[in-house]
Amino acid sequence: MNRKSRFGRRSFMKKSAAGVIGAGIAAGSGWAQTAQEEKQAPLKIKEYRTLGRTGFKVSDIGAGSIMDEGVLSAALDAGVNYIDTAEEYPGHHKVVANVMKDRDRKSVFISTKLIVEEDKSKEGFLKRARKCLEELNMEYVDCLMMHSAETVESLSTEGFHGAMDELKAEGRIRYVGVSNHGSFWFKDSEETMGKVLLAAAEDGRFDVFLLAYNFLQMDQAEEVLKAASKKNIGTALMKTTPVALYHSIKSSVERMEKEGKEIDPFYTEGVKRYQDKYDRAQGFLKKYNLQNPKEIKAAAVKFVLSNPDVSTVTCLAKTYEDMEGFLRLSGTKLTKPDQAKLDAYREGCGELYCRHACGECEPQCPHGVPVNTIMRYHHYFTAQGREKEAMLKYANIPGVKADVCGSCNGPCESACPYNVPIQGKLILAHTQLTMP
Numbered sequence: 001m002n003r004k005s006r007f008g009r010r011s012f013m014k015k016s017a018a019g020v021i022g023a024g025i026a027a028g029s030g031w032a033q034t035a036q037e038e039k040q041a042p043l044k045i046k047e048y049r050t051l052g053r054t055g056f057k058v059s060d061i062g063a064g065s066i067m068d069e070g071v072l073s074a075a076l077d078a079g080v081n082y083i084d085t086a087e088e089y090p091g092h093h094k095v096v097a098n099v100m101k102d103r104d105r106k107s108v109f110i111s112t113k114l115i116v117e118e119d120k121s122k123e124g125f126l127k128r129a130r131k132c133l134e135e136l137n138m139e140y141v142d143c144l145m146m147h148s149a150e151t152v153e154s155l156s157t158e159g160f161h162g163a164m165d166e167l168k169a170e171g172r173i174r175y176v177g178v179s180n181h182g183s184f185w186f187k188d189s190e191e192t193m194g195k196v197l198l199a200a201a202e203d204g205r206f207d208v209f210l211l212a213y214n215f216l217q218m219d220q221a222e223e224v225l226k227a228a229s230k231k232n233i234g235t236a237l238m239k240t241t242p243v244a245l246y247h248s249i250k251s252s253v254e255r256m257e258k259e260g261k262e263i264d265p266f267y268t269e270g271v272k273r274y275q276d277k278y279d280r281a282q283g284f285l286k287k288y289n290l291q292n293p294k295e296i297k298a299a300a301v302k303f304v305l306s307n308p309d310v311s312t313v314t315c316l317a318k319t320y321e322d323m324e325g326f327l328r329l330s331g332t333k334l335t336k337p338d339q340a341k342l343d344a345y346r347e348g349c350g351e352l353y354c355r356h357a358c359g360e361c362e363p364q365c366p367h368g369v370p371v372n373t374i375m376r377y378h379h380y381f382t383a384q385g386r387e388k389e390a391m392l393k394y395a396n397i398p399g400v401k402a403d404v405c406g407s408c409n410g411p412c413e414s415a416c417p418y419n420v421p422i423q424g425k426l427i428l429a430h431t432q433l434t435m436p
């Protein structure tokens with residue numbers, strides 16, 4: 001743990017022990033709280049919800065792939081008891097193993113995930129599941145999920161279910177889940193998150209869903225959440241704060257302008273369409289005094305917590321300060337002023353955000369660019385601080401990437417129901433995600 005982390009941890013623990021939060025620190029964090037609220041809010045989880053048919057009472061604020069052991073440990077000390085991980089998150093199993101080493105295993109619900117890859121054999125899944133358990137240094141995980149099930153057909157992968165049955169019988173997993181944040185490839189654009197997860201609810205073999213839901217992306221997710229509730233399926237959320245993107249794009253655009261590269265006219269047009277929307281958003285944010293993205297982020301988390309069909313919200317905290325911000329939101333609900341902020345943000349910036357789990361534009365692309373996937377990786381880069389991981393994922397996309405967007409007239413844009421300036425955003429994404 002470095003010096004900065006030690007001080008952060010000390011400050012965090014002090015506040016936990018005292019049960020109060022200093023107004024100065026909270027103001028610095030930018031999370032939206034009044035001074036009165038700050039003084040009264042203990043750094044403890046205030047609400048636990050039943051995770052569907054598992055019956056486990058999970059904290060409303062859960063932990064996503066938090067890589068700092070100190071931060072994750074502090075979150076658990078404060079009462080967080082849901083951890084989401086995956087074989088695909090580099091090094092995260094080890095972080096979870098270290099943090100859980102001296103803790104009561106039964107007090108925390110741990111969920112990991114396996115991608116349905118080319119090897120769909122039962123043996124293949126068993127081997128990978130056992131490797132996950134070994135990395136986690138655990139006798140069992142509470143839930144093993146099919147990671148990013150891309151199609152309705154993939155939900156029925158025999159090898160996966162055969163392996164899950166065997167692992168259940170051995171006591172190495174307790175429940176089975178499925179995650180989805182949208183179609184992956186151009187050819188699967190009909191297989192939306194809504195379609196796949198509604199089918200998973202009917203399938204009956206999945207006990208927990210991990211899905212994308214936020215105030216800019218509601219329709220499909222709310223339908224899925226309702227269906228899950230009817231079937232008593234637990235729900236964990238990801239991608240709940242589609243907010244920081246605007247601010248980081250601002251600095252990226254400025255950097256690109258400074259570089260002054262020679263560019264194709266199509267490129268100029270695409271960037272211009274993006275810039276027009278960006279300028280409009282800037283004026284709007286100024287008008288409604290929404291300059292601090294963390295204020296909107298807090299309202300965004302309250303928005304999803306206000307949905308009674310949500311069991312837990314997995315949060316990505318890089319620092320103790322981030323974690324404090326999330327903990328303060330436990331047990332809260334959306335207020336009218338919060339809703340007004342979200343409405344203003346949606347109107348001003350909504351067109352800059354590509355809805356994860358959508359993909360409606362992809363059939364229009366003559367080159368088969370996986371728009372939804374690239375936008376998601378760009379979101380990891382700009383809004384979640386997962387730069388290296390995002391660049392690696394982008395580099396590993398087989399086939400066409402967004403470099404082709406610079407010499408295209410952007411027919412995909414007319415198909416986007418949310419008016420996202422796709423071409424400009426993809427050009428920017430390619431610039432940022434390409435390894436030097």
Ligand code: SF4
Nearest residue numbers: 365369405408410412
């Ligand atoms: S800008 Fe052109 S190449 Fe890029 S995704 Fe859109 S249609 Fe495809």
Ligand code: SF4
Nearest residue numbers: 354355358359361416
């Ligand atoms: S750009 Fe628009 S149509 Fe394409 S995936 Fe994103 S939100 Fe959907």
